Amino acid sequence: MASFMLSGTTASKISSQLTQLRHQMGTPAVGMVLTLVVVSDESNQYDAVRAATEAAREHPSRILVVIPRDPQEPNRLDAELRFGESTPGEVILLRLYGELTKHADSVVGPLLLTDTPVVVWWPGDCPDVPAKDSIGMLAQRRIVDARSAADSVQAITGRARGYVPGDTDLAWTRLTTWRSLLAAAFDQPVGKVKKGFVEAVPGHASALLLAAWLSERLGAPVKVSESAGPGLTAVRLVTADGDISISRGDGRLATLSRPGQPDRRVALTRRPTSELLAEELRRLDPDEIYEAAIRRLARTHKS
Amino acid sequence: MSKERSVVRADTVRADPAQSDAAQGDAAQAGRAHSDGAHHTVGAHAEEPVAAASAAATASITDEVVAANPLRDPGDKRLPRVAGPCVLVLFGVTGDLARKKLLPAIYDLANRGLLPPGFSLVGFARRDWQDQDFAQLTHDAVKEHARTPFREEVWKQLSEGIFFCPGEFTDDGAFDALAMMLKEIDQTRGTGGNYGFYLSVPPKFFPVVVEQLKRTGLAHGPEGSWRRVVIEKPFGHDLKSAQELNAITSAVFPESSVFRIDHYLGKETVQNILALRFANNLFEPIWNRGYVDHVQITMAEDIGIGGRAGYYDGIGAARDVIQNHLLQLLALVAMEDPTSFEANSLRREKEKVLKAVRLPQDLAEATARGRYGEGWQGGEPVVGYTQEDGIPPDSITETYAAIKLEIANRRWAGVPFYLRTGKRLSRRVTEVAVVFQRAPHLPFSKDDTEILGQNALVIRVQPDEGITVRFGSKVPGTAMEVRDVSMDFAYGESFMESSPEAYERLLLDVLIGDPPLFPHQREVELSWKILDPIEDFWATQGPPEEYPAGTWGPASADEMMARDGRAWRRL
Numbered sequence: 058m059a060s061f062m063l064s065g066t067t068a069s070k071i072s073s074q075l076t077q078l079r080h081q082m083g084t085p086a087v088g089m090v091l092t093l094v095v096v097s098d099e100s101n102q103y104d105a106v107r108a109a110t111e112a113a114r115e116h117p118s119r120i121l122v123v124i125p126r127d128p129q130e131p132n133r134l135d136a137e138l139r140f141g142e143s144t145p146g147e148v149i150l151l152r153l154y155g156e157l158t159k160h161a162d163s164v165v166g167p168l169l170l171t172d173t174p175v176v177v178w179w180p181g182d183c184p185d186v187p188a189k190d191s192i193g194m195l196a197q198r199r200i201v202d203a204r205s206a207a208d209s210v211q212a213i214t215g216r217a218r219g220y221v222p223g224d225t226d227l228a229w230t231r232l233t234t235w236r237s238l239l240a241a242a243f244d245q246p247v248g249k250v251k252k253g254f255v256e257a258v259p260g261h262a263s264a265l266l267l268a269a270w271l272s273e274r275l276g277a278p279v280k281v282s283e284s285a286g287p288g289l290t291a292v293r294l295v296t297a298d299g300d301i302s303i304s305r306g307d308g309r310l311a312t313l314s315r316p317g318q319p320d321r322r323v324a325l326t327r328r329p330t331s332e333l334l335a336e337e338l339r340r341l342d343p344d345e346i347y348e349a350a351i352r353r354l355a356r357t358h359k360s
Numbered sequence: 361m362s363k364e365r366s367v368v369r370a371d372t373v374r375a376d377p378a379q380s381d382a383a384q385g386d387a388a389q390a391g392r393a394h395s396d397g398a399h400h401t402v403g404a405h406a407e408e409p410v411a412a413a414s415a416a417a418t419a420s421i422t423d424e425v426v427a428a429n430p431l432r433d434p435g436d437k438r439l440p441r442v443a444g445p446c447v448l449v450l451f452g453v454t455g456d457l458a459r460k461k462l463l464p465a466i467y468d469l470a471n472r473g474l475l476p477p478g479f480s481l482v483g484f485a486r487r488d489w490q491d492q493d494f495a496q497l498t499h500d501a502v503k504e505h506a507r508t509p510f511r512e513e514v515w516k517q518l519s520e521g522i523f524f525c526p527g528e529f530t531d532d533g534a535f536d537a538l539a540m541m542l543k544e545i546d547q548t549r550g551t552g553g554n555y556g557f558y559l560s561v562p563p564k565f566f567p568v569v570v571e572q573l574k575r576t577g578l579a580h581g582p583e584g585s586w587r588r589v590v591i592e593k594p595f596g597h598d599l600k601s602a603q604e605l606n607a608i609t610s611a612v613f614p615e616s617s618v619f620r621i622d623h624y625l626g627k628e629t630v631q632n633i634l635a636l637r638f639a640n641n642l643f644e645p646i647w648n649r650g651y652v653d654h655v656q657i658t659m660a661e662d663i664g665i666g667g668r669a670g671y672y673d674g675i676g677a678a679r680d681v682i683q684n685h686l687l688q689l690l691a692l693v694a695m696e697d698p699t700s701f702e703a704n705s706l707r708r709e710k711e712k713v714l715k716a717v718r719l720p721q722d723l724a725e726a727t728a729r730g731r732y733g734e735g736w737q738g739g740e741p742v743v744g745y746t747q748e749d750g751i752p753p754d755s756i757t758e759t760y761a762a763i764k765l766e767i768a769n770r771r772w773a774g775v776p777f778y779l780r781t782g783k784r785l786s787r788r789v790t791e792v793a794v795v796f797q798r799a800p801h802l803p804f805s806k807d808d809t810e811i812l813g814q815n816a817l818v819i820r821v822q823p824d825e826g827i828t829v830r831f832g833s834k835v836p837g838t839a840m841e842v843r844d845v846s847m848d849f850a851y852g853e854s855f856m857e858s859s860p861e862a863y864e865r866l867l868l869d870v871l872i873g874d875p876p877l878f879p880h881q882r883e884v885e886l887s888w889k890i891l892d893p894i895e896d897f898w899a900t901q902g903p904p905e906e907y908p909a910g911t912w913g914p915a916s917a918d919e920m921m922a923r924d925g926r927a928w929r930r931l
Binding site for chain 2: 230233234236237238239240241242243244245246271274275276309310313315318319321322323324325326336340342344345346
């Protein structure tokens with residue numbers, strides 16, 4: 058892997074350096090399908106870049122990592138350019154100092170790939186209304202993560218307020234395997250669901266979303282209760298014929314039970330961030346189902 | 361200066377066929393009119409009753425499922441298509457295909473969460489085995505050949521549903537035991553009487569297996585459940601045998617329950633032909649005789665016949681590859697746009713174009729065949745075909761076949777389609793090259809464009825999946841020199857990880873009951889009608905011309921192109 062440092066630089070210098078490096082490497086190719094902007098502080102940066110580079114194996118992309126540094130220092134832009142064997146695309150770490158921390162869009166804008174989608178991901182703290190953020194405005198897709206918020210419950214229940222089509226939350230992405238399994242269980246006829254229960258560790262944003270989605274789709278009340286974890290541990294839906302339930306005690310293997318049928322075990326692993334991100338990058342159109350779930354959650358949640 | 365090369369990668373594009381289980385208008389094979397006298401006119405007037413079910417009338421089971429399932433929503437694109445509860449019964453578990461492709465594909469599907477809870481796999485073979493022996497075989501096959509990483513919890517889920525039924529195909533008792541076993545699995549695993557039977561066995565065993573399935577009542581399930589049978593190529597070795605083979609399965613299973621696997625159709629790039637042609641506006645206007653000069657469809661292999669002597673001799677390259685893979689590629693490249701990606705509409709368009717295929721008058725001029733002799737392939741000395749184990753010295757089987765076809769319709773009249781395939785060629789490559797006409801007028805001096813070739817659009821099927829566009833570009837410098845450059849779109853290395861194997865896609869489609877990627881019996885028969893006259897002609901021509909292993913086939917194949925003033929692409 059090649060790496061190149063530029064200190065006290067500008068977007069246009071980074072751009073020309075990139076072109077030059079690519080020619081030197083013998084791959085003057087622009088082979089990327091999207092630009093992924095990661096806005097992160099220095100402490101989260103390593104894990105975020107790792108996950109993003111892994112997701113880039115499925116979606117070759119230019120990854121721009123925006124790291125705001127001390128706003129008291131004089132204005133300066135430092136850049137680190139990485140590409141090579143381990144990454145199909147390119148990674149550019151941008152460290153912003155002084156007033157520049159408020160004008161990151163002026164650096165990111167000229168470095169976006171031409172005429173391809175832009176996705177912004179805030180692995181840690183995120184703006185209240187991502188679509189109104191100066192970098193968020195550049196993107197079609199804005200990914201946040203309620204789990205990393207100081208108060209996950211407050212974060213997820215407040216998502217509907219600032220929602221603009223194209224917003225999404227990794228707390229929702231984590232549910233796809235659960236939702237897929239539940240939907241598969243409902244492919245066989247199931248009577249009317251009277252009520253339901255979702256169990257998870259306290260303060261679990263995904264559990265609230267799952268309950269909101271289930272009650273939205275099934276038209277029945279779904280309660281969230283606490284368990285010892287790890288993560289989501291069970292979903293139980295009460296019908297006239299008996300309970301349909303999925304329970305997962307170890308975070309890996311779940312048991313599916315339904316009335317009149319034998320229990321079945323099914324793999325239901327918690328997925329790493331890179332896989333969640335890869336799923337997000339697969340479809341870039343607005344997720345209406347997510348919108349319906351956060352809107353219901355905002356209506357029904359009593360803090 | 362070397363060719364400029366730019367690589368364009370894009371997200372896995374998939375022509376996602378309508379997710380529907382179009383209840384197939386059961387193709388009554390009644391009017392099997394064919395061969396109307398004109399020996400070289402293939403299926404020109406062959407009128408077959410088209411499947412009656414029109415797209416509008418057929419109920420889509422998947423849509424019904426969506427309607428009945430409150431948790432599904434067409435807008436919820438994150439949720440994958442998951443097969444319903446079912447059992448897959450695998451005949452021929454010890455074969456290469458099962459070990460290297462099918463069992464790993466089943467694991468990969470499970471790993472991606474696409475198999476239903478309770479999914480069960482039953483192996484049937486003439487081995488004195490217990491369930492755990494078959495589970496061990498599966499475990500080893502998965503460890504060695506699966507595409508996705510091995511995860512203990514996925515294996516646990518899968519292994520709980522692995523069963524083995526020992527027995528001979530002729531043994532009534534074994535099949536009674538199988539029927540009992542399946543009933544029990546329904547009880548203990550909740551698979552709801554839905555069975556898929558995968559016949560990964562030579563066609564000579566089809567009659568007895570199918571008969572046994574009928575006798576034990578396994579071929580027809582109770583109301584609300586499904587039974588499907590999956591068969592692999594070869595679908596016969598000529599029209600007659602294909603019809604006989606079909607008579608065997610269709611006597612027991614309705615056509616809508618028969619899934620014929622042509623694994624090429626499960627490949628991403630092949631499905632991408634449909635996306636390329638019908639999702640874009642860039643190519644369609646020039647996709648006709650007004651701009652296309654000719655089309656070359658190539659499947660080259662660097663390997664010899666390996667251990668397949670028993671099967672290969674007497675079959676040859678044309679029956680082995682052209683009849684199925686290459687003619688399917690031709691159909692996809694040449695067909696008109698289907699009204700939808702539902703199975704019926706797609707198959708109807710493919711049939712139309714296969715019916716329009718014409719053979720040239722003089723088969724000696726428009727075909728070529730060869731067989732590999734001794735030579736060097738990729739730096740290793742290799743033996744000739746007739747020295748391979750199990751090949752009789754007087755064999756007249758070809759290992760290389762090239763044919764020229766024309767398509768008699770408004771779009772393609774006069775545009776030749778050249779198909780070639782061979783073993784022990786220089787390297788392994790499969791591609792479809794659409795070669796365009798030269799510019800009508802070149803406002804450059806003759807010297808400037810001397811080395812400018814024809815524009816081409818190449819769909820690379822394997823090994824390096826992608827699309828190449830070749831066009832002329834100015835060589836940098838003061839002189840106006842124009843030369844060919846190519847622009848690549850690569851599914852490339854970086855996509856390998858996420859791009860599913862053909863068998864994964866096809867197995868999932870079988871379990872879901874989604875037939876667009878499986879050739880219909882009518883397509884199989886039409887393909888044989890194209891090939892049979894050529895095979896008849898070749899049978900009278902003695903042994904094929906030898907070509908040294910590791911080269912690009914016999915001289916006669918090059919002469920065949922030269923007569924038309926063209927040349928094969930150097931691959």
